Amino acid sequence: MRKENISDAVIRRLPRYYRQLSELYARGITRISSLSLGREMGITASQIRQDFSCFGEFGQQGYGYRVKELCEEIGRILGVDRSHHLIIVGAGRLGKALLQNFPFSQCGFAVDAAFDSSPAVIGSTVNGVAVRDMDTIDVWIRENRVDVVVLTVPRNAAQEITDRLIALGVRGFWNFTNMELNNSNPDVKIEDIHFADSLLTLSYRISHD
Amino acid sequence: MRKENISDAVIRRLPRYYRQLSELYARGITRISSLSLGREMGITASQIRQDFSCFGEFGQQGYGYRVKELCEEIGRILGVDRSHHLIIVGAGRLGKALLQNFPFSQCGFAVDAAFDSSPAVIGSTVNGVAVRDMDTIDVWIRENRVDVVVLTVPRNAAQEITDRLIALGVRGFWNFTNMELNNSNPDVKIEDIHFADSLLTLSYRISHD
DNA sequence: TAGATTGTTAATCGATTAACAATC
């Protein structure tokens, strides 16, 4: 039974399913049951079937799921096939490291440009992506499709730049600034990467039990 | 009422409380009620009081919480005051970027060394930290305290290196390899940073609703 | 003292798990 409202917990499991199924496919495995997929991932077969059933009926009774088809299906649900357009705002060390290392295209994202306000990097090219003057971002966004902005600017500039980009119509932010960004517009989606929170969680777990 | 078993959901909120309280303290605010803290963070006062009560009684009826004390208390719970010892395994772009940018000391971690197997980086120093030969890591771990290993090695080497480090007694891993690491030892704590999962979650949310 | 706000118990809500009829 397809649902209209998918819970956050389910959504956050989708990339894991996608990753696991891609690996199974790479290993040459063509079919899998919820039971064995669950064993590999450390979750119950029940949960897997519940999760998938939010989006449709992808399996066959008595057989299981076809790995390739299910993987593609989940990819479509995640939007991997949509070739979203993305720009990087802040071409410091972190911005550059992402440009050089992160497989944006595998996630369905085309990196169209990077922006920075430092003359030291403006005009340079990182991994085939031109670094442009931050002052020209307004024009650029009006003339180009931008689905997601990767925020790798300094903490203190983060909120101001975000407000400006939202006003220009940007609706997706991948936030590396370690700042909790304020935003009242429900159409704006912000996904935070909080390195410190992650490390502190680990710190807690090695300090206790 | 102090609890023995703290849920994962609570633990993952602790760094957020810590961050928020640090900011309040920096702003010069000395006291806060669960109600106003909740407003700032977008969670209910009830949840805040429940969360804190897992660890002790930090507030005063009719008054609220002293920001400085509560912040320090949560810091202690997270282990920020313990000066944990950490090494970086894999001094490629990502490892270097973390060394240069991440405030390990603010999280209570001392970075004692980095390791890599490439002669191009062995012997160099990144942000004051020496990059050593991966072949010498066994000896090093035996002679030095290592609470956490930051894993920034290539995907295909990740599992093998992890197994080796676990055998050497390492119990905490901050995993940037984008691999699901297998581990059967319940004392070993692994905290994953899955960039791709995060971006795909964002992709889903901008593609739907 | 009166007002405010805690810590905690009880009620609600939502997510996970179990069970099973449907069917490949």
Place this chain on the structure above:
DNA sequence: TAGATTGTTAATCGATTAACAATC
């Protein structure tokens, strides 16, 4: 056909919220 495994409904479990006596 018999066995396997799905999709879905019902039961359970856990986490969040509400309520309130205790008390600063």
